[in-house]
Amino acid sequence: MRWRVVLTILAAAGLLAGAAAGLSWWRSAREARTIALLRDKLGAQPGEPAEHHWLGLRLADQGRQDESLAHLEIAAERNPTDLRFGNDLRLACIRFGRYDSGIAFLESLVEKHPDLPEPLLQLALSYIDKMPDHMMGIVGQGKLSKQSIALLTRILEGGRPRDAQVTWAALYALGMNHLYWPKALGHAPLSVDAFERCILHQRTSLGGPEPYFILPYLGLGDALVKARKHQEARRVWTVAQTLLGRDERLVRRLSIEDDEALTELVDETRGLGVVVDTDLAVLWGRKP
Amino acid sequence: MGSIVALAWAGLMAAGCSGPEGSGSGGRLSTRRVHDGGRAGPTFTDVTDRAGVGFVHHKPVFEDKVRNIEPWLASVGAAAAAGDYDGDGNVDLYVTNSRLGYTNALYHNNGDGTFTDVAAAAGVADVNESDGLSMDAVWGDYDNDGDEDLYLVKWGRNLLFRNEGNGRFIDVTAEARVGDWGNGNAAIFFDYDGDGWLDLYIGNYFRNVDLWRLPDTRIMHNSFESARDGGTNVLYHNLGDGTFADVSVEAGVADTGWTLDVGAADYDNDGDMDLHVANDFGPDKLYRNEGKGRFTDVSAANLGVDTRKGMNSEFGDFNNDGFLDLYVTNIMTKDYLKEGNMLLRNNGDGSFSDIAPEAGVADGGWGWGAKFLDYDLDGDLDIYTVNGFVSQRRGEEYWFDLATAVTEPDFDSTDARQWPVIGDKSLSGYEKNRFFRNEGRESFVEVAAQIGLANEGDGRGLVVFDYDNDGDPDLYVVNQNQKAALYRNDQDGRGRWIGFSVAGRASGVGTRFTLVTDGGRQIREIDGGNGYASQSDRRVYFGLGPNARVVRVEIRWPDGGTRTLEHPAINTLHALAMP
Secondary structure, X not given: OHHHHHHHHHHHHHHHHHHHHHHHHHHHHHHHHHHHHHHHHHHHOOOOHHHHHHHHHHHXXXXXXXXXXXXXXXXXXXXXXXXXXXXXXXXXXXXXOOHHHHHHHHHHHHHHOXXXXXXXXXXXXXXXXXXXXXXXXXXXXXXXXXXXXXXXXXXXXXXXXXXXXXXXXXXXXXXXXXXXXXXXXXXXXXXXXXXXXXXXXXXXXXXXXXXXXXXXXXXXXXXXXXXXXXXXXXXXXXXXXXXXXXXXXXXXXXXXXOHXXXXXXXXXXXXXXXXXXOOHHHHHOOOO | OOOOOOOOOOOOOOOXXXXXXXXXXXXXXXXXXXXXXXXXXXXXXXXXXXXXOOOEOOOOOOOHHHHHHHHHXXXXXXXXXXXXXXXOOOOEEEEOOOOOOOOOEEEEEOOOOOEEEOHHHHOOOOOOEOOEEEEEEEEEOOOOOOOOEEEEEEEEEOEEEEEOOOOOEEEOHHHHOOOOEEEEEXXXXXXXXXXXXXXXXXXXXXXXXXXXXXXXOEOOOOOOOOOOOOOOOEEEEEOOOOOEEEOHHHHOOOOOOEEEEEEEEOOOOOOOXXXXXXXXXXXXEEEEEEEOOEEEEOHHHHOOOOOOEOOOOEEEOOOOOOOOEEEEOOEEOOOOOEOOOEEEEEOOOOOEEEOHHHHOOOOOOEEEEEEXXXXXXXXXXXXXXXXXXXXXXXXXXXXXXXXXXXXXXXXXXXXXXHOOOOOOEEEOOOOOOEEEEEOOOOOEEEOOOOOOOOOOOOEEEEEEEOOOOOOOOEEEEEEOOOEOEEEEEEOOOOOOEEEEEEEOHHHHOOOEEEEEEOOEEEEEEOOOOOOOOEEOOOOEEEEOOOOOOOOEEEEEOOOOOEEEEEOOOOOOEEEEEOO
């Protein structure tokens, strides 16, 4: 009797596993068919930007670099104000190490749309993206940072109406740019200023608290540490914790009582050679 | 210049992508320092004045059109080369000056702890003239007549002096055909083709312009991390008849980096000497000797990406695994540029891995000359590295000006006029030299202050030699525009050692020694001038640590022949003759 139960369970498990595998295979096959159909269709005539975007992402997963980038570029070119399109193009360039290709495309896009802030923002971020390129020494990285800062400043001082999230992203990226310069070069006050403006902006223009609101608080505190204002930094993080709730990064910082140890942490996490996140998906739901 | 470099400051800024907290890449460069009193081992005593070798280097002076960065341009030239030019068993020193009209010194080792400058009588003093100023020097018996000849590298026309065997040298540059105009900072003698004659490799820095009569100010590098627009290096093949031929291109070593040092050693244990080129502002190069007079650039595959400021090339087997490792100096500052020296561990398969951060030897400041040596005779190689770029006004740093300027997108680094004025500011000045004691297991601790070597001069060349013939390594440091220093190694009397000198063709360069004791094996190789702006004692010494005897010594001559010595006496310098 007991054996019968065991065999029944095993058979059921086998059927379920088989069904799952079959479903997975069916989905893969369906997606492959969809990709093939869409490739044929878009090869014959241009489609909607969203179709090129979708196809570009799928092809990226398959490692088809050139095809993927081509479709992502078409999407971004057709709709240069869509942050997702530009963002995913940059992420694909990072993934494939095709930094220069992405920069060249975005530079041409800015040339075509000099008054649109979104392409400017993506170009500014693409300069940051290139910094970890292992062939890029620190002087080259510094030049890229300055180019990025110049574009971000152009967005913020342009005086043209822009999406509130674009403003947030520009201020945040500006703060991060300045934050990564060595203390001795005196960028910390500029970083503090950018993060403070970013926090003010999110309070006044972006509505209720969003998960990504934590980011400029973290940056502001770190910039204050770089400016040797440790107590002010702790106050900022405490306020953030009150407003936005518990965050492990805040907890870690607030648990360090020794100023030098805090400086060391900031130097390690915001210091030379440390990668910076430029993925704008935090604006539409990715965990910051 | 070193370096020059700079900049870097790093900046860095931001980079890439992945998490706002960053996931980092840049490992921390830590230096372990010890406060363990007695364990630091032997100490060094500054005996410069007593020995009479307090040579004061004088830096060059340039035209007004590059006055804004003259301290930078005039930051190299202090070099020293050890060699027993008169064959009396005491190692002498040749020391360079770099100002027009100022003389170089040939310090004859009197054998009693003192030296006498005999450069004028020897005919090698008055060499800094309108045709060029001294930057490096190297000894080698290029004509196989049994005595050491002298090659002098200049920003200008290099010179070859033949040793006449009577205490005098004569200039044979023209007849030897090794006096092309160049702006070199390094030279090495080695027999790359195994024909028994010393060949000569020159590392050039600036392009082939007359620095003393500048046509314009576009003399600098076009990148701070990937420059390949420096002077072309030259390989002179010794034809065996007193003349040389330039074979740089055919041999594949006409490197155009901004070379500050060159080193030669058999890193792949195949019996011939390979080349390492330390380049400022860009990738160092590793050229594997393929035999038949050809080298292959294996840098990308075996060294990896390098955007640093190479200034020193030194080979040594620090972990006693039978393969020669590399120590390359670079730049490290707390506030601006965190690149760091590289300890390139030889993986035994032709490739190298930089383990300097983990080993604790990355932070050497603004590094220049560095050497492996077993100062405490414990059987493993320690590292001494000298540093400091320009020491002028204290508290006034040029780094800020430099880092700010060079990161401007439209800054043209090739044009010296665009560089901010240095004036009397310092740039990584007043740095203390570092001594990294080998603790085993690929780990070092910094003990310079404890053992008397934390000199804060602007160190350049570093000579390791046993000037008093007591079996332990002493040190001679030449400082830019400052006084040199001789440090005597004072053992506690318990250290055991064994040494070897080699007489024979090509000065014995390339001879490989493998020492076998009950505690393990060590290797050494006679080199022809490895290390920035210097040449060290060509005699080979081993510390024996706790081992009271040597089981045997295996010797591989440059021609491939071998010899084995069974149970040679310890605490003895063995004089060997090549077959």
